[in-house]
Amino acid sequence: MKRKIKQKQNDPKRNKIDNKTQNDGNDILNDLVINKHISDDIIKILRESEIKTLSEDFSKLTVNQENEEDDIEQDISELTKKNEEMDIVDHFEDMETYQNEFNNYVKNLSKYKSEWKKSISINDKITLKSEGIIFQETKTEYTIRNTMEFNFLYPGPKDTKVPVIRMFGVTEKRETVLCNIWGFRPYLYVEIPNFIKINNDFINEFNREIEDEFLKDKIQKVEDKFDIELCECNNEWEVSQIKKKRERRLWALNKYVKCIDEINYVEKYSIWTYQFNKKKRLLKIYTYIPSNVYSIRKIVERGIKINGVGNNIKFQTYESNVLFILRCLIDSDIYPTTWIEAKQFEYSRTKESSCDIEIDVSCNNII
Numbered sequence: 001m002k003r004k005i006k007q008k009q010n011d012p013k014r015n016k017i018d019n020k021t022q023n024d025g026n027d028i029l030n031d032l033v034i035n036k037h038i039s040d041d042i043i044k045i046l047r048e049s050e051i052k053t054l055s056e057d058f059s060k061l062t063v064n065q066e067n068e069e070d071d072i073e074q075d076i077s078e079l080t081k082k083n084e085e086m087d088i089v090d091h092f093e094d095m096e097t098y099q100n101e102f103n104n105y106v107k108n109l110s111k112y113k114s115e116w117k118k119s120i121s122i123n124d125k126i127t128l129k130s131e132g133i134i135f136q137e138t139k140t141e142y143t144i145r146n147t148m149e150f151n152f153l154y155p156g157p158k159d160t161k162v163p164v165i166r167m168f169g170v171t172e173k174r175e176t177v178l179c180n181i182w183g184f185r186p187y188l189y190v191e192i193p194n195f196i197k198i199n200n201d202f203i204n205e206f207n208r209e210i211e212d213e214f215l216k217d218k219i220q221k222v223e224d225k226f227d228i229e230l231c232e233c234n235n236e237w238e239v240s241q242i243k244k245k246r247e248r249r250l251w252a253l254n255k256y257v258k259c260i261d262e263i264n265y266v267e268k269y270s271i272w273t274y275q276f277n278k279k280k281r282l283l284k285i286y287t288y289i290p291s292n293v294y295s296i297r298k299i300v301e302r303g304i305k306i307n308g309v310g311n312n313i314k315f316q317t318y319e320s321n322v323l324f325i326l327r328c329l330i331d332s333d334i335y336p337t338t339w340i341e342a343k344q345f346e347y348s349r350t351k352e353s354s355c356d357i358e359i360d361v362s363c364n365n366i367i
Contacts, residue, residue, distance in 0.1 A: 018097055068085070071277040132343040133359065135169035135177040137336065140325055142166060144289060159257075165328055168169055168355070169340060178356040181364035184328045185261060186290045189268070189282045189318040190299055196309055198281060203302050205306055206283070213299045214259040214292075221255075222249050259296065262286040270318070297321075332366055340366040 011322040055325055141161045165181035169226075210237035226246040235238045263286070287293055297320040334340065345361035352358065 118152050132341050133171065133177065133357070134339060134341045135171045135175075135339055135346070137167055137169045137334065137340050139168040140165065140327075140329065142290075142325060147163040163289060163324060165325070167340065171357075175357055178348075178353045178358045179340070179345075180348065180358070180360045181363050181366060181367075182360065183327075184324075185286045185288075185325070186293050187264075187284055187286045188293050188297060188320040189284055190296075191318065192281045192283060193313075193315075194281070196284075196306075196313075198265055202306070202309075203265070203283070205308075206261055206304075207263055209306065210285075210299055210303045211259055213304060214295055215257055216254065217295065217299075218257055219250060220247065230240070231285065258328040259287060259292050260285055261288050280363060293320055294322050329364075332363065334366070343344075343367065 070114035126352050137236055142165050145158055145164045147162050162182075163184065163186065165184055167179040167181060169176060169177045169179065196202065223246075226242055226249075229242050230239060233242065264284045266282050266284050268282055269275060270280050285296060287296065297317045300315040300317060303314045305311045329335075342359060342361045343365045344366065345359040348360055
């Protein structure tokens with residue numbers, strides 16, 4: 001039996017068949033390896049082609065999106081342009097409407113003015129000046145003017161700035177009037193304590209101290225203003241010009257600035273608390289312009305020095321916060337929109353308004 005097996009093992013035909021089978025197996029393995037490499041190459045190629053296709057598709061989508069955005073922007077610009085054109089058309093239509101309305105308004109206004117306007121002859125002016133003029137007050141204001149324009153209408157100094165009441169109105173003949181009223185002076189009351197003896201020396205000293213303090217306040221304001229300007233300068237020439245300007249300003253303040261026009265001693269009752277039927281001792285201080293009232297009030301309330309009396313003496317003020325226009329109307333017993341009669345007036349030398357009649361009159365000639 002063993003012998004037969006050995007013979008089979010040494011059989012050349014069988015060995016040939018086994019070698020062939022092994023070679024076929026090796027060929028199959030080689031084919032599988034080759035096929036695997038080929039399949040990897042094919043997969044790689046397919047992937048590259050897919051990526052390329054996807055990139056091309058993405059680029060196409062991007063281009064299409066950009067084109068769509070451009071189209072949308074173009075459409076928006078066209079719509080905006082159309083809207084602007086429509087707005088312009090509407091604006092011009094509105095402008096034409098407004099222009100027509102304005103032309104009609106001007107036409108009606110000129111017709112209305114022609115009905116109101118009255119021509120005044122020389123005889124009419126003489127009659128008005130001798131008999132006076134009556135008009136209804138519609139508006140009242142004031143302005144600052146120089147007394148040199150009408151010396152006879154102002155009781156104070158003849159070359160200074162003073163307030164002038166500008167009263168507008170209309171006559172029964174429908175003539176518009178501007179009445180410049182001269183002579184009203186702003187004032188306030190200062191109470192004098194009982195321990196101070198009131199005489200001419202005290203009034204003169206009181207006047208001098210207020211004028212000195214008023215001038216010091218003005219000089220301090222000018223100094224502060226020019227100090228700020230000097231800090232902002234960059235060269236010596238500007239500094240020299242500002243210093244010269246400051247010197248001229250201070251010289252003018254020391255020579256021309258005055259605060260008080262007149263001081264009178266009066267006795268009046270006070271409405272504050274019960275006074276036991278006693279009158280207050282007061283100084284009625286007239287100033288040149290309304291703003292000086294506040295300055296005097298600030299000076300006397302913070303305290304001033306009176307020789308022979310004491311230092312830093314504070315005083316109580318009355319009627320120092322009344323508006324100038326209101327004070328004038330109250331003192332003259334004039335009510336709003338009431339009828340006013342102006343006597344012994346003069347026609348204004350220069351026309352300042354569009355009123356038919358412009359006159360200048362003293363406050364004593366207003367009824």
